[in-house]
Amino acid sequence: MPTNALVDGLVLRDCDENDIPAITAIYSHHVLNGFGTFEIVPPGEAEMKIRRRVMSTNRYPYIVAEFERKVVGFAYVNSYRQRPAYSKTVEDSIYIRDGLQGQGIGQRLLSRLLAETAGAGFRQVVAVIGDSENHASIRLHEKLGFQHAGTLKTVGWKNGRWLDTVLMQLPLGDGASTPL
Numbered sequence: 377m378p379t380n381a382l383v384d385g386l387v388l389r390d391c392d393e394n395d396i397p398a399i400t401a402i403y404s405h406h407v408l409n410g411f412g413t414f415e416i417v418p419p420g421e422a423e424m425k426i427r428r429r430v431m432s433t434n435r436y437p438y439i440v441a442e443f444e445r446k447v448v449g450f451a452y453v454n455s456y457r458q459r460p461a462y463s464k465t466v467e468d469s470i471y472i473r474d475g476l477q478g479q480g481i482g483q484r485l486l487s488r489l490l491a492e493t494a495g496a497g498f499r500q501v502v503a504v505i506g507d508s509e510n511h512a513s514i515r516l517h518e519k520l521g522f523q524h525a526g527t528l529k530t531v532g533w534k535n536g537r538w539l540d541t542v543l544m545q546l547p548l549g550d551g552a553s554t555p556l
Contacts (some may be wrong), residue, residue, distance in 0.1 A: 380479060380480070382443055382448075382481070383386050383458060383479060385443050386441050386448075386481065386484055388442075390440075391438040391440045391450060395440050396421050396425050397421060398430065399450050399487065400512070401429075402472070405473075406471050407419075411534060412505070412510055412513060414506055414534060420500075422543055429551065431536055434455050436466065438453075439451055439452070441485050448472065448476050448481055451468065451482075451483070451486055451488075455467070464499040464556065465500040467501070467502050468489060468490075468503055470482055470507065478513060481514050482512075483519065483534055486520055490548070498549075499550065499552070500547055502525070502544060503546075504541055507542075508527055508539075508540035517544045518544075520546070522546045524544055525545070526542075527540050527541070
């Protein structure tokens with residue numbers, strides 16, 4: 377991980393509702409300008425509060441990275457699928473403020489998120505990465521032990537082009553080696 381003042385000064389903590397305006401702004405930028413999410417219209421603060429409350433109610437880890445008391449990134453896990461058989465599998469999401477990517481924030485956030493997710497008893501984490509050209513996200517997940525599970529070709533249409541979805545997976549704790 378790079379050593380720099382930004383990464384050295386990061387504070388990682390649980391997300392709270394006061395973080396929602398900053399999270400909404402970060403996510404909105406990615407919705408409008410990127411391919412990491414397949415949302416087309418950025419959700420507003422009210423919707424982002426609802427999403428956070430649902431994750432909190434279901435005890436899914438949701439953390440933010442702060443630098444000089446400003447949110448510079450966030451990461452969370454949420455349900456992978458709704459059916460009970462998937463209850464120990466989650467999907468991760470991670471977003472960094474525009475202009476701050478590539479400085480180690482994502483690695484710090486995802487490392488902490490994975491530790492909290494394992495501690496919460498989840499057994500598998502699935503990364504559903506929008507756009508097979510999203511090399512930074514793919515490399516980040518590889519660096520933290522995720523394995524490629526497949527690519528779904530041209531499953532999303534955004535900003536005038538077809539996009540792939542890259543699936544990656546990481547077992548946590550006992551993974552699939554022991555029954556629940």
